[in-house]
């Protein structure tokens with residue numbers, strides 16, 4: 001019953017929620033932040049496509065090839081169905097990914113805690129962002145860029161997010177944000193989209 005109420009409320013209020021199939025149904029406003037700001041190159045990798053909505057957007061924005069890699073089998077199935085022209089892989093970050101990409105997208109999870117069920121990888125950060133920044137450089141072309149979404153709902157995670165960007169030698173080119181209610185911390189927080197490039201000196 002509590003799940004039913006949470007899903008109904010999320011649908012009405014436009015929040016992210018884990019649907020009955022076990023993958024994230026995204027908040028329209030969060031997706032619009034990508035729609036309004038992101039541009040993509042020819043070859044795109046999305047880490048964590050969930051439903052596949054941003055991978056589909058990448059094709060609409062002009063990508064010729066999209067590879068989408070999610071750790072959650074339910075998200076892999078959904079992305080294969082919703083974006084039939086993408087190459088969809090079940091992968092822990094880059095483990096099954098080959099090659100270099102002009103654009104890497106990651107709408108990352110930001111909540112504190114660890115994922116016990118596959119679907120919970122959509123919610124709990126659990127160190128994934130640090131691993132992402134450590135490895136992503138090896139999959140970017142020379143002028144490649146990263147479009148990553150995160151939130152300041154959890155101040156310690158948000159600080160670690162920014163520390164990882166610096167530690168692994170990236171720079172923030174642009175950022176956008178909006179404020180909304182975060183259901184996990186039950187308070188207002190910012191959702192931020194960052195355009196990031198590897199520092200050329202590092």
Ligand SMILES: C[S@@+](CC[C@H](N)C(=O)[O-])C[C@H]1O[C@@H](n2cnc3c(N)ncnc32)[C@H](O)[C@@H]1O
Nearest residue numbers: 026048049050070071072092093107108121122
């Ligand atoms: C916040 S959800 C975003 C889903 C979708 N891109 C969207 O914007 O609605 C994060 C996604 O990243 C995936 N994910 C989390 N950790 C991952 C990992 N280590 N490797 C691959 N995918 C991961 C989750 O399963 C989930 O689909």
